[in-house]
Amino acid sequence: MKKILVIEDDPSHARLISKIISREDLEIIVSEDVEKILELIGAGNIDLIILDIALLNSIYCGQVVNGVEVAKLIRGVPGKGNIPIIILTAYAMPGDDERLMKETGAVFYISKPIMDIEGLIEKINELIS
Numbered sequence: 001m002k003k004i005l006v007i008e009d010d011p012s013h014a015r016l017i018s019k020i021i022s023r024e025d026l027e028i029i030v031s032e033d034v035e036k037i038l039e040l041i042g043a044g045n046i047d048l049i050i051l052d053i054a055l056l057n058s059i060y061c062g063q064v065v066n067g068v069e070v071a072k073l074i075r076g077v078p079g080k081g082n083i084p085i086i087i088l089t090a091y092a093m094p095g096d097d098e099r100l101m102k103e104t105g106a107v108f109y110i111s112k113p114i115m116d117i118e119g120l121i122e123k124i125n126e127l128i129s
Contacts, residue, residue, distance in 0.1 A: 001025070001026065001027050002026050002027070002047040002048070002128045003026070003027045003028075003029060003045055003046050003047050003048075004021060004026050004027070004028050004029070004046070004047065004048045004049070004050060004124070004128075005029050005030075005031065005037065005040060005041075005046045005048070005049045005050070006018060006028060006029065006030045006031075006049075006050045007031060007032060007037060007049060007050065007051045007052060007055070007058075007067065007070060008030060008032065008050070008052045008055075008088075009032045009052060009054075009055045009056050009057045009058065010052070013052070013112070014030045016114075017030075017050060017088065018030060020114070020117055020120065020121070021050075021120075021121065021124060026124075026128075029046075032055055032057055032058045033058070034058050034059065034060040034065060034070060034073065035060070037070065037073075037074070038073060038074070038077060041074050041077045041080050041083065042077050042080060044080060046083055047083070047128050048083065048084050048085075048086065048124060048127050048128050049074065049083055049084070049085045049086070050085075050086045050088050051067045051070065051071060051085050051086065051087055051088065051089075051104065051106070052067050052087075052088060052089055053066055053067035053068060053087060053089040053090075053091050053100060054066060054067070054089065054090065054091070055067050055070065058070060060073065067087070067089070067104065068100065068103045068104055071085055071103070071104035071105060071106070072104075075105055084106075084107045084108075084127045085104055085105065085106040085107065086106060086107065086108045086109070086110065086120075086123065086124070086127070087100050087101065087104060087106045087108070087109045087110070088110050088111075088112060088114070088120075089109075089111060089112060090111065090112045091111070092111035092112075096109075096111075097109040097111075107127065108123050108127070110123075
């Protein structure tokens with residue numbers, strides 16, 4: 001069974017994302033705890049990451065970090081930094097998609113609210129197959 005890590009600070013969004021992708025018979029792990037996230041990544045147990053950018057409650061080394069900073073931490077895990085990342089965020093101004101994908105190394109970007117659920121599911125299936 002493939003494992004997807006959903007990094008999201010809003011419980012209602014986390015539940016919605018989990019419900020959408022649980023149709024695909026995947027194990028979903030939800031966390032905004034940066035230490036736990038890095039532990040999961042280091043253990044090699046994650047096949048795909050869905051990442052929010054505006055993480056208001058994620059703290060690392062005593063500092064609040066956003067999704068871009070979390071992605072950089074993930075990319076810095078030795079031998080594990082190549083896990084595909086899908087950005088799922090409310091940042092939807094022109095140019096945000098390209099900028100955020102470049103800053104995070106993400107392979108796909110989708111804005112909230114999710115309007116293309118089937119497109120998201122197709123991309124997830126493509127990335128974990």
